[in-house]
Amino acid sequence: GAGVSQSPSNKVTEKGKDVELRCDPISGHTALYWYRQRLGQGLEFLIYFQGNSAPDKSGLPSDRFSAERTGESVSTLTIQRTQQEDSAVYLCASSFQGGLKNEQFFGPGTRLTVL
Amino acid sequence: AQTVTQSQPEMSVQEAETVTLSCTYDTSESDYYLFWYKQPPSRQMILVIRQEAYKQQNATENRFSVNFQKAAKSFSLKISDSQLGDAAMYFCAYRTYNFGNEKLTFGTGTRLTIIP
Numbered sequence: 001g002a003g004v005s006q007s008p009s010n011k012v013t014e015k016g017k018d019v020e021l022r023c024d025p026i027s028g029h030t031a032l033y034w035y036r037q038r039l040g041q042g043l044e045f046l047i048y049f050q051g052n053s054a055p056d057k058s059g060l061p062s063d064r065f066s067a068e069r070t071g072e073s074v075s076t077l078t079i080q081r082t083q084q085e086d087s088a089v090y091l092c093a094s095s096f097q098g099g100l101k102n103e104q105f106f107g108p109g110t111r112l113t114v115l
Numbered sequence: 116a117q118t119v120t121q122s123q124p125e126m127s128v129q130e131a132e133t134v135t136l137s138c139t140y141d142t143s144e145s146d147y148y149l150f151w152y153k154q155p156p157s158r159q160m161i162l163v164i165r166q167e168a169y170k171q172q173n174a175t176e177n178r179f180s181v182n183f184q185k186a187a188k189s190f191s192l193k194i195s196d197s198q199l200g201d202a203a204m205y206f207c208a209y210r211t212y213n214f215g216n217e218k219l220t221f222g223t224g225t226r227l228t229i230i231p
Contacts, residue, residue: 031217032218033218035219035221040223041120041223041224042121042206042222042223042224043160043219043221044221045205045209045218045219045220048217048218056218059218066137089158092157095162095217102217102225103162103165104162104217104219106156106159106160106161107159108157108159109158109159111158114143
């Protein structure tokens, strides 16, 4: 498809389990962003990738959170030992580096519920 | 660090009327971008309108326009001729002008309801 896709759409897990969230950016987009949206809140920046490297991880809330990107394409956000406060919608966005506009295109998000 | 504030958690407007959503921000930078995003129940963030801070002219996209007051650090969104499809959460966002890390800083959003 032409847009950013994310999987799964919804994920329910038990406290203490690990989860992996996947993002497929638009083909050719070199920049990729992960954001978290808690219920009734705006989006919080988590991490930024340029190519396969992550020059800005400043938004990751704890060392339980990690992310990687391979082939300058797919990215995976991993949350280890999930806690109830991790429940949120996790949104991914990609953009084409090189233009002043650099609009970020968002995926539909993964809703994570930690029981 | 930049901050974005949306002081109206909820707004409602009669269909076909005009509504204005407020946004203020704080930054020490002189060049930056400001955005309004729409998020319908599908969760998909949709870019509504964009404003470059160095441009004095307010951006306009069809029924959507902004009132950008740089000195006051204010960036309001005006929706004219409101339609039922405009019902959504609206988020104001800030982005640094610097090439490179272009993360967005978002406000907490305004839920817009359209009354038929």
